[in-house]
Amino acid sequence: MSGLSSAQIAAAYRVSCLDELDALKPGNVHAFADGHRMRVADFVASAEVSTPHLAQAGAGVGTRVRGGVKATLAATDQNTNLGILLLCAPLALAAERGGPLRPALQGVLEGLDPRDAADVFSAIRLANPGGLGRAERHDIHDPGAALLQAAMAEAAPRDRIARAYVTGFEDLFTIGLPALEAARARGLTPPWSTTAVFLAYLARVADSHIARKHGAARAEAVRVEAAALLSLDLGTAPVADLLAHDARLKAANLNPGTSADFTVATLFLDRLTAAAGVES
Template sequence: MSTGLPAATVADLYRAACLAELDALKPGNVHAYAPGHRMVTADFVTSAEVSAPPLAAEGARVGARVRGGVEATFAAVGQNTNLGILLLCAPLAGAAEGHGPLTESLSAVLADFDASDAANVFAAIRHANPGGLGKAARHDVTDAGPTPSLAEAMAEGSPRDRIARAYTDGFRDFFDIGLPALARARAQGLAAPWTTTAVHLAYLTKVPDSHIARKHGPARAESVRAEAAARLAGLDLAREPVAALLDYDRALKDAGLNPGTSADFTVATLFLDALLRARGEAR
């Protein structure tokens, strides 16, 4: 039987996942090779450091982990650098404390939201005010009145937001896209940070990015996905194609396109992989 991980270990693995993602060349996003979207990697390094304690707080509920991480981040860097990361990593951090297989613990976490989870997640989203949030027909985070359950809100958002969908489908994208991409990259002998780049490109080419969809519409998000799939087809990461990826990176940034959800899923995939390994459940 797997043993739950202590908070200090969860925090360390979370920080390591955040930093590893920054070291990888991820077209259109912020990374060590190039800044972008008026943000620099130093802000994300600081964000990882200050958000780790609330994210990993022993016994904390998902909503408290997310809200604590967002508030710590804003106090340190004054902007939203990690809302999506925290939304994806908070359930994983909670599940990592459980005994038995991590996937079973994750299912239990996702089935056990209470009113405080919804209130804290909604407060965190309002605080972060992510770009292109818009208004939902029901269960909008800016609405006054009673707060819906977190499960209801995520179900309402799932058709248009991949992070919301993760809360409703057991985080299937990690197991269908992220972890398999990471395993293939390692099997090919790629070293970090290129294994991380492989994960990011898997999300970028297989799933329309929710951050792009919020800001530019779902059709634009799908066109970016299709363009990425065509442009990156046959790219050999073993050759460390920095020039080709930086060229695409500039093209996306010049167009004001940031596949931020793909980057969020990349961080969380690395975090999940590290948790599984630490618990002796490596896939």
């Protein structure tokens, strides 16, 4: 079965990035409020300049990630989308290859090679994400580091995006897509269906971006607070309640960036599946 074209993948990625920005995501940057010294405009620019690299026909995962990060840094001088690119690049390649996306994605992950590792490690060094630290084995600062899968397995206990690489992106299929489907079943449409996806991640899993910067206990506290927000009826557009929580998180410099990255990837996967006309 033939896969999606570069143009189809590019359109799905770009719109998913922009849709995520339209949604009120407490603690993160969104159309209702900037934060963490970043503006919505930075993320819009990031989406625009990274799209050609993410959707580059025939390119490997590492090439897509590194190209997108370099273009983003040149345009914004900020790391606004490393996590997004790490999640979306394997999805893009899987969609390009064709067939049901989940097994195609597994094939992409199993086929990652030393070039992918070198390019991804280079991208991570360029982006220099907060709280990264160093690992005893397979450290990204080590030019002799092992294959990407080995490095991701090493980081998996402390980083949810790394964990995705060793679980076949399980969270997208067990948290993100079900949350999106449930939101639609309740009659929610964007941007509130997107907010529902974000809150599902934030309430289900302690955000690893917060954990890296502030510790596991603080990340768990944020998760518990997010779980309480699930009682809100998003169909009533509870802007005031969510903005109040947004302000509290930002005042404490708590940015659930991993949950936002997974939200973009969920929207992207959903669009790829619809465009391909096959089961995910």
